[in-house]
Amino acid sequence: MTAHAVEDAARRAKRAQPALALLHRDTKDAVLLAMADALVARAEDIVTANARDLEAADAAGIEPGLRDRLALDPQRVAAIAQQLRDAADLPDPIGEVMRGSVLRNGLELREVRVPLGVIGMVYEARPNVTVDAAGLALKSGNAVVLRGGSAALHSNTALIAVLRSVLAEHGLPEDLIVGIDAYGREGVDVLMRARGLIDVLIPRGGAGLIRRVVENSLVPVIETGTGTTHILVDASADLDQASEIVLNSKTQRVGVCNALETLLVHREVAEAALPRLATPLAAAGVRLHADEEAARILSAAGTAAEVVPATAExxxxxxxxxxxxxxxxxxxxxxxxxxRAHSSGHTESILTRDLLSQQRFLAEVDSAVVMANASTRFSDGGEFGFGAEIGISTQKLHARGPMGLPEMTTGKWLVIGQGHVRP
Amino acid sequence: MTAHAVEDAARRAKRAQPALALLHRDTKDAVLLAMADALVARAEDIVTANARDLEAADAAGIEPGLRDRLALDPQRVAAIAQQLRDAADLPDPIGEVMRGSVLRNGLELREVRVPLGVIGMVYEARPNVTVDAAGLALKSGNAVVLRGGSAALHSNTALIAVLRSVLAEHGLPEDLIVGIDAYGREGVDVLMRARGLIDVLIPRGGAGLIRRVVENSLVPVIETGTGTTHILVDASADLDQASEIVLNSKTQRVGVCNALETLLVHREVAEAALPRLATPLAAAGVRLHADEEAARILSAAGTAAEVVPATAExxxxxxxxxxxxxxxxxxxxxxxxxxRAHSSGHTESILTRDLLSQQRFLAEVDSAVVMANASTRFSDGGEFGFGAEIGISTQKLHARGPMGLPEMTTGKWLVIGQGHVRP
Incomplete structure (x- = not known):
């Protein structure tokens, strides 16, 4: 029964999508702004629904970090509404002419940007992602099927109800935005098999969720997020700068995919660098998992850092x-x-003053984002100026690195002739 | 044992690939030209190997069309060598700066084109595809693992040996080009599970092969080729032009994915159009599978065409x-x-003189290539001016429509700072 209901939801989204594909930007933006107003106007209902989720979560003993991501209050609802206003401000990717020419024989050729179709989003219990994904999908002409984690069921249901009512008020099919949280984990299995109904599945969340989707989906997937991010402190690095960048990369925000996870230090500079890098890290409460050589240097220098031996894992x-x-x-x-052996292909950065080292690092590291002399925390769609980010792709097909609105589209070739036949 | 050998082949290709990623265009082109020369110089060996394949194929009672695709003679070997020279003439996609800017905070941002990595090609017994795929992969910086159909085993082995010997002569790893025909169908299963070794799998061939790969692969796939191509003869079509375009689309070459398969005729013009369209088709030997109304009109007009009733299939x-x-x-x-209900999303064309009909058709048909007043046979990388074509993608992710060299690449973001940390 779940299978039938979820498939039906995907089918309804697919049937609804063409209405959206042809909408002009003015209309899409008006709908986004109306959705933002409606969320603010109905903030009380939303917070009440969220309270039910929080109650269940507290009873189940949810972690504080996860609880914080789940919790809504009127200020957070206003911030979520603002995401929709921001999406309205972004340029419309649809219709952009990406390539074009007139062929020798007079055929006119254009590659134009069109929506992907129906996007399946699978994510964790974060109600803000529900609205963000729905808004970005709408702006890029895509219908969405949202599966946002059972712990956020009531919050997501309330949010989606508001968004759908605004669609209806504007004469658009409500099924452009469909939630399937009510069907539990099994709903994800159905989405993964829905070839021909779901055009792409974007899992956002923990490594386990992403691996499960990538390995089991028959629908094309965009893999996002896992970041085993490296910094190399090269022999020629400016150690003051390196110390700031390493601290910033590790601690500016900890639970995110572009945060630093492995620090590599060039042997030539290790004795000078490691104690200077470790001191601010220690002050920030970072525990170091050091290989033998690093541990020896740190111990000899008598830093305040907590050092444990690194294991293969x-x-x-x-x-x-x-x-x-x-x-x-x-x-x-x-x-x-x-x-090469250990990166997840997300983001790596070299800290160096040597031109050749920088050139080689940028050329030879095969990751979505490769940096020199900058904090890994800049590997982000917002920082890149995309205005919005649906995730950070760590795969090579379709999109690589931070994904904004253009990454939620595909191309279509238009060919206009005047009776052309092939000789 | 097959599993181990094929996985090992993929691993060797992956290890070899970085050497190619950094080669300059001059070197890649020199290797391609040397490969072309070597194929011509060793044409006799290649034709001898091919004779063994043909002997086995004849004994197994191969279809004439398939036999023709398999057969090589010195002229065909020269034509295959020419494909490599053509690849050398194409611009190098690698290193192209696709986007770039300096952010408000001074970070320099560039998205550059880089190779995908290792491409797995699964195709039918066509030795020319072996060389073409290897050449285009080399030019785009990718290693290839080739699985070309057991019927071409000796031909492919001979061709790949020539290509690998030229790689070695230029000091490049031979494993940039690896053939796995010796391992039979099972080799494809291993490739499909080789996540982390094969970056993308491109099946080229019959619908059965493509479906098998799409449904079973854990490695990302680019779906190519199947074309249930439509033409709509609109009410306002120029019928002389329509007759030429329909004939050309159906018969200029029959066994290809951009050939016409379904003709739709607007009712307002059906009585005038159908007999005129059918006459040249009949002369070309085309049998019509007509719906009831079309059959009635054709029968009343007494055309020479062979007409059978269309079934749902x-x-x-x-x-x-x-x-x-x-x-x-x-x-x-x-x-x-x-x-919408029946297209494979490859190519459709409208024949019309009505602006609104053309606009709606181009906007609303959701296929890789959508045409007006032109033969569907133009839906082709060569015709589009790509200079080379690795296949025609009917999927929406990564590449849609004819795929040339840029579609065999991905992007990488380079971010250069001067000690930037995130506030």
């Missing part, structure tokens, strides 16, 4: 916590080799 | 033969509805 972990793996490397080659 | 078949499904539609809406 430490090189592949995304801690998302005040933990940092630290390793001394013989040279740039060993650093590149380590990154 | 006819609307979804890719005949790849001198067969054509024909249906009368009440209006543009019914045509759009029919295409």
């Amino acid at each position: 430490d090189w592949d972990i995304e801690y998302l916590a005040l933990e940092l793996a630290v390793k001394v490397v013989a040279d740039l080659d060993e650093a590149l080799e380590h990154i | 006819d609307w979804d078949i890719e005949y790849l033969a001198l067969e054509l499904a024909v249906k009368v539609v009440a209006d543009l809406d019914e045509a759009l509805e029919h295409i």
Whole structure:
């Protein structure tokens, strides 16, 4: 019965989508602004629904971090509404002519940007993602099927009801935005098999969720998020700068995919660098998982940092916590080799004053975002100026790195002739 | 054992690929030209190997069309070598700056084109595809694992040996080009599970092969080729032009994915149009699978065409033969509805003199290539001026429509700072 209901939801979204594909920007923006107003006007209902989710979560003993992401109050509802206003401000990707020419034989050729169709979003119990994903999908001409985690069921149901009522008020099919939280985890299985109904599935959340979707989906997937992010402190690095950048990359925000997870330090500079890097990290409460050489240097220097021996697993972990793996490397080659073996392909940064090292690092590291002399925390759609971000792709097909509105579209070739036949 | 050998082949290709990613265009082109020369110089060996495949194929009673695709002679080897020279002439996609800016905070941002990595190609017994795929992969910086159909085993082995020897002569790893034909069908299963080793799998061939790969692969796939291509003859069509375009679309080359498979005719013009369209089709030997109304009109007009009643299956078949499904539609809406229900999303064309009909058709048909007043046979990378084509994608992610060299690449973001940390 779940299978039938979820498939039916996807089918309704697919039937609704063409109405949206042809809407002009003015109309889409008007709908987004009306949705924002409606969310603010009905904030009380939304907070009440959220309270039911929080009650259940508290009874189940939810972690404080997850509870904070789930909780809504009128200020947070206003912030969520603001996301929709921001989406209205963004340029409309649909209709952009990406390439075009007139062929030798006079055929006119244009590649134009069109919506993907129906996007399936699978994410965790974060009600703000529900509205953000729905708004960005609407702006990019896509219908969405939303599966946002059972813990947020009542919040998401209330939010989606508001969004759908605004669609109806504007004469648009409500099924452009469909929630399937009521069908539990099984709903995700159905989405993964819904070839021909769901055009792309975007999982956003923990590594387990993403792996499950990538390995089981028959529908094309965009893999997002996991970041085993590296910084290499090169032999020539400015150590004051390096100390600031490493601290910022690790601690400016801890539970996010662009936070630093492994620090590599060039042997030539390790004795000078490690104690200077460790002191502010220690002050921020970061525990270091150090390889033998790093541990020895740190211990000899008598830093305040808590140091534990690194195990083999430490090189592949995304801690998302005040933990940092630290390793001394013989040279740039060993650093590149380590990154090749252990990176999830999200973001890596080199700190150096040497031009050749920077060139090699930028050219040879095969990750979505490769940096020099900057904090890994800049690997973000907002920081890149995209105005919105639906996730950060760590795969190579379709989209790589931060995904904004253009990444939620595809192309279509238009060919206009005047009776052309092929000789 | 096969599993181990194929996985090992993929692993060797992956290890070899970084050497290619950083090669300059000059070197890549020199290798391609040397490969072309080597193929011509060793044409005799290649033709001898091919004779073994043909002998086995004849003993197994191969179809004449398939035999023709498999057969090589010195002229064909020269034509295959020419494909490599053509690839050398194409611009190098690698290194292209796709987007770039300096952010408000001074961070320099560039999105550059880089190779996908290792491409797995699964195709039919066509030795020319072996060389073409290897050449285009090399030019775009990718290693390839080639699985070309057991019937071409000896031909492919000989061709790949020549290509690999040229790689070695240029000091490049031979494993940039790896063949796995020796491992049979099972090799494809292994490729499909080789996540982390194969970056993308491109199946090229019959619908059965493509469905098998799409449904079973854990590796990202680009779906190519199946074309249930439609033409709509609109009420306002120029019937002389329509007759030429329909004939060209159906018969200029029959066994290809951009050949016409279903003809829709607007009711207002059906009585005048159908006999005129049918006469040249009949002369070309095309059999019509007509719906009731079309059959009645054709029978009343007494055309020479062979007409059989269309069954429900006819609307979804890719005949790849001198067969054509024909249906009368009440209006543009019914045509759009029919295409939505039955198209494989490859190519559709409207023949019309009405601006609004053209606009609606181009906007509302959701296929990779949508045409007006032109033969569907123009839906082709060569015709589009790409200079090369690795296949025609009918999916929406990553690449849609004819795929040239840029579609064999991905992006990478380079971010250069001067000590930037995030506030």
